[in-house]
Amino acid sequence: MLRSGSFTPGSEPILRVAHISKAFGGVRALVDASLDLYPGEIHALLGENGAGKSTLLKALAGVHQIDSGEITLNGEEFIQGSTRMSIEQGVAVIYQEPNLFPDLTLAENVFIGRQPTKGKFVDWEKMQSESKKLFDGLGIPLNPLAKARGLSIADQQIVEIAKALSTNAQVIVMDEPTAALSAKEVERLFEVARRLKAQNQAVVFVSHRLDEVFELCQRMTVMRDGSTVDTKMVADSSEAEVIQMMVGREVSELFPKIDVETGDSVLTVNNLGASGNFEGISFEVKAGEILGIAGLVGSGRSEIMRAIFGVDGYDHGTIQLLGKFVPKKNPAKSMAMGMALVPEDRRQQGLFMPTSIARNASITVLKRLSKGLVLSRKKEEQTAITWGEVLQLKFARIADSVDKLSGGNQQKVVLAKWLATNPTLLIVDEPTRGIDVGTKSEVHRLLSQKAKDGMAILMVSSELPEILGMSDRVIVMRQGRMVAHFERSDATPSAVIAAATGSGSQA
Amino acid sequence: MNLPGQLMRARELPVFAALVIVMGLTSVAVPHFFSAKVAVDLFLGVSVIALLAIAQTFVIVMRHIDLSVGSTVGFAAFLIGDSYSKGFGLEVSMLLAIGLGVTVGAVNGFLVAYLKLPSLVVTLASLYIVRGIFNEFASGETIIESEVPPVVNWLGLNRLFGVPYLFIIGLVVLLIAGLVMKRVKAARDLYAIGSNPAAAELAGIPVARRVLFAFMSTGALTGLAGALLLGRFNSANPNSGLGLELLVVAACVVGGVTIAGGAGSVFGAFFGALLLQGITLSIGALGIPQFWQQAVNGSLIIGAIALDRYLSTRVKTTTIMGSK
Numbered sequence: 021m022l023r024s025g026s027f028t029p030g031s032e033p034i035l036r037v038a039h040i041s042k043a044f045g046g047v048r049a050l051v052d053a054s055l056d057l058y059p060g061e062i063h064a065l066l067g068e069n070g071a072g073k074s075t076l077l078k079a080l081a082g083v084h085q086i087d088s089g090e091i092t093l094n095g096e097e098f099i100q101g102s103t104r105m106s107i108e109q110g111v112a113v114i115y116q117e118p119n120l121f122p123d124l125t126l127a128e129n130v131f132i133g134r135q136p137t138k139g140k141f142v143d144w145e146k147m148q149s150e151s152k153k154l155f156d157g158l159g160i161p162l163n164p165l166a167k168a169r170g171l172s173i174a175d176q177q178i179v180e181i182a183k184a185l186s187t188n189a190q191v192i193v194m195d196e197p198t199a200a201l202s203a204k205e206v207e208r209l210f211e212v213a214r215r216l217k218a219q220n221q222a223v224v225f226v227s228h229r230l231d232e233v234f235e236l237c238q239r240m241t242v243m244r245d246g247s248t249v250d251t252k253m254v255a256d257s258s259e260a261e262v263i264q265m266m267v268g269r270e271v272s273e274l275f276p277k278i279d280v281e282t283g284d285s286v287l288t289v290n291n292l293g294a295s296g297n298f299e300g301i302s303f304e305v306k307a308g309e310i311l312g313i314a315g316l317v318g319s320g321r322s323e324i325m326r327a328i329f330g331v332d333g334y335d336h337g338t339i340q341l342l343g344k345f346v347p348k349k350n351p352a353k354s355m356a357m358g359m360a361l362v363p364e365d366r367r368q369q370g371l372f373m374p375t376s377i378a379r380n381a382s383i384t385v386l387k388r389l390s391k392g393l394v395l396s397r398k399k400e401e402q403t404a405i406t407w408g409e410v411l412q413l414k415f416a417r418i419a420d421s422v423d424k425l426s427g428g429n430q431q432k433v434v435l436a437k438w439l440a441t442n443p444t445l446l447i448v449d450e451p452t453r454g455i456d457v458g459t460k461s462e463v464h465r466l467l468s469q470k471a472k473d474g475m476a477i478l479m480v481s482s483e484l485p486e487i488l489g490m491s492d493r494v495i496v497m498r499q500g501r502m503v504a505h506f507e508r509s510d511a512t513p514s515a516v517i518a519a520a521t522g523s524g525s526q527a
Numbered sequence: 528m529n530l531p532g533q534l535m536r537a538r539e540l541p542v543f544a545a546l547v548i549v550m551g552l553t554s555v556a557v558p559h560f561f562s563a564k565v566a567v568d569l570f571l572g573v574s575v576i577a578l579l580a581i582a583q584t585f586v587i588v589m590r591h592i593d594l595s596v597g598s599t600v601g602f603a604a605f606l607i608g609d610s611y612s613k614g615f616g617l618e619v620s621m622l623l624a625i626g627l628g629v630t631v632g633a634v635n636g637f638l639v640a641y642l643k644l645p646s647l648v649v650t651l652a653s654l655y656i657v658r659g660i661f662n663e664f665a666s667g668e669t670i671i672e673s674e675v676p677p678v679v680n681w682l683g684l685n686r687l688f689g690v691p692y693l694f695i696i697g698l699v700v701l702l703i704a705g706l707v708m709k710r711v712k713a714a715r716d717l718y719a720i721g722s723n724p725a726a727a728e729l730a731g732i733p734v735a736r737r738v739l740f741a742f743m744s745t746g747a748l749t750g751l752a753g754a755l756l757l758g759r760f761n762s763a764n765p766n767s768g769l770g771l772e773l774l775v776v777a778a779c780v781v782g783g784v785t786i787a788g789g790a791g792s793v794f795g796a797f798f799g800a801l802l803l804q805g806i807t808l809s810i811g812a813l814g815i816p817q818f819w820q821q822a823v824n825g826s827l828i829i830g831a832i833a834l835d836r837y838l839s840t841r842v843k844t845t846t847i848m849g850s851k
Contacts, residue, residue, distance in 0.1 A: 104731030119726035121719050123789030132719050133712075133730050141710040 040089030051246035067243035081113040082106035112184030118176040127151040127164035154182040174205035267513040283307030286476035292337030312491030320500040360438035364449035407436035428459030538783035553809040570694035580796035582748035590788025591646035598657035601768025603753020608670030625750035632746020640738035670763040683758030721788025
């Protein structure tokens with residue numbers, strides 16, 4: 021297999037992104053991002069979560085409008101309006117989870133909205149033969165007459181790529197395309213990408229897996245905190261160098277984990293496994309301890325949390341809480357035993373959005389708030405207000421529905437709801453995703469305080485500073501397995517990233 | 528592509544087979560059941576529902592629904608007779624009926640497409656509103672045979688080579704609608720919208736405009752169905768069309784038009800209507816009490832949905848050499 025291959029940039033880049041910025045409210049997602057892209061190259065875009073890669077991609081896709089800076093395509097100004105306009109100008113973005121029409125045929129999925137016509141009518145024969153040509157050209161002979169329903173993610177991506185080619189895309193952007201693929205599927209996608217390169221297409225490849233970048237790409241651009249750090253030839257750099265560029269700073273003092281004398285073991289997980297999701301998971305969490313679970317999205321972290329809490333089942337292994345076995349698939353029992361799970365997606369899994377703050381915050385402790393069968397509304401509101409004060413929740417009325425709150429305050433309601441149960445083990449999955457910095461540090465202060473009070477906390481996070489700042493110990497997951505275990509003192513950014521991305525000796 | 532293979536996979540096949548089986552079994556049980564007279568009963572009885580089911584398909588494939596048709600079709604029938612008897616002439620009377628349907632459709636469509644209100648609630652409301660206005664307009668009057676335009680009357684009573692004209696009108700509309708739904712770009716967008724609304728927006732489909740237009744088309748055909756309803760009974764009154772909306776939705780569902788959107792055809796909806804009507808006739812011929820009919824219809828709906836679910840879960844996920 022050829023390693024990265026040689027590449028000499030031509031004279032003119034096809035796409036030039038120059039010093040663009042973009043802010044959402046007070047949050048600056050892009051500060052000063054630049055990217056040059058030449059025909060016939062596969063260009064890696066690298067950076068931690070929150071580095072601004074997605075915002076840059078969405079600007080190219082026409083989803084976001086940039087605040088300042090310049091984007092040119094073929095030397096002309098790139099017009100940002102809608103996804104449709106981006107496609108028409110020749111920029112196609114392929115997302116990690118493609119968005120196909122399950123009931124339509126693959127041919128129609130490729131050509132929807134742009135079907136070839138004969139007179140006034142859609143020319144189905146031509147549509148099918150053209151799609152077939154595109155699929156064959158990519159080396160993946162999918163059946164254009166098949167429905168998209170049931171297609172694997174890998175095949176769905178192929179359909180999206182064919183769709184991009186059918187629009188005469190000059191720039192094809194793949195946003196973490198390999199995250200949900202198996203090894204064989206990744207290899208096949210690489211073949212497709214190399215074909216595109218050979219056809220002089222320009223490809224942007226976003227991935228967290230450095231080994232993939234080094235195998236496939238010719239040049240790379242590293243982003244950090246909304247700005248471009250550097251663009252380099254892949255052949256001239258090492259993985260260690262790239263990691264250094266991605267991390268590049270000290271962990272801030274935003275995360276005040278108080279040092280605590282840890283107590284007895286609270287949670288013991290022994291050799292837990294669920295086929296296809298995770299295997300050989302063993303660890304323990306002690307009272308007063310925060311155990312951080314790091315790893316890329318899709319590495320099996322959330323699945324393990326869900327299995328521990330009893331949302332999903334598992335194939336083998338045991339879970340003990342304070343020495344007692346936790347039954348499989350029984351969240352109500354897990355709760356009764358003293359567990360709480362703050363899920364990763366608060367809107368879908370954590371809250372009843374159209375329901376009041378009071379209802380949401382007290383839903384876990386209704387039994388305590390009732391007299392016989394009758395629920396006391398007053399006690400319900402009192403509980404919510406008490407916790408609202410502890411968490412410095414900002415709201416107009418406790419009877420307002422939670423969908424009126426900001427993301428940060430919604431997250432506080434989810435925390436309130438679980439802290440109200442006074443759990444011995446608190447599992448938090450991405451506790452500060454998408455909330456502002458101020459609220460973030462409040463949440464961290466609270467978690468730290470709870471640990472000091474003797475709660476055992478299991479924290480999944482994709483944000484490296486959060487993991488490193490908050491955890492007493494860190495476990496790193498990769499592809500469903502525990503690949504590293506660090507004490508707080510040994511957990512350096514590069515060590516954790518190297519383990520999570522499988523670079524270096526583990527690759 | 529081979530034609531037999533395509534036929535076997537067609538969503539319309541099970542319902543067509545069911546129709547043949549029902550009629551066949553009844554013929555065996557009741558000698559002389561299958562006669563020209565039964566065929567005429569079947570075709571005549573089904574024409575209004577079949578036309579409305581074709582129209583309903585436009586909205587159901589978008590993952591929407593239009594319950595207002597029961598009131599609109601009755602009002603349209605009444606309006607034709609009323610305006611004709613007031614001397615407006617056939618053309619104007621027909622235009623008024625179709626205009627009524629388009630107007631109701633436009634209001635429904637606007638509320639659903641632009642104000643993003645759920646179609647179930649919007650059209651449930653307009654079902655009542657249109658019926659209310661209709662009752663006020665009719666103020667207890669009835670359209671009698673002498674007020675029905677003679678052409679409409681004639682079409683309701685006569686046949687071409689033994690096939691009732693009302694059914695032929697339904698067939699013509701079916702063929703046109705079938706062609707449009709399969710081969711016109713804008714109509715294909717309706718399937719895309721129902722299959723994955725978010726992706727439809729991302730693909731640059733003008734979703735709101737399509738939704739509005741589909742509701743207006745449903746309304747237009749509902750107005751036309753008003754003429755068929757008038758011709759079929761040669762009369763109309765404030766209760767005309769009452770409750771038809773559910774029968775229409777039932778016909779679509781039984782005919783394989785998925786309530787979750789994205790799949791199904793006007794042919795399926797048409798066969799679905801035929802099947803429901805066929806069962807009604809069979810039950811009559813077999814001497815089974817009529818009230819069983821509704822229970823059978825209900826069972827058919829559940830059967831259709833269960834079959835649909837079974838067929839869609841049977842789809843195997845593709846993987847590369849079973850890897851994962």
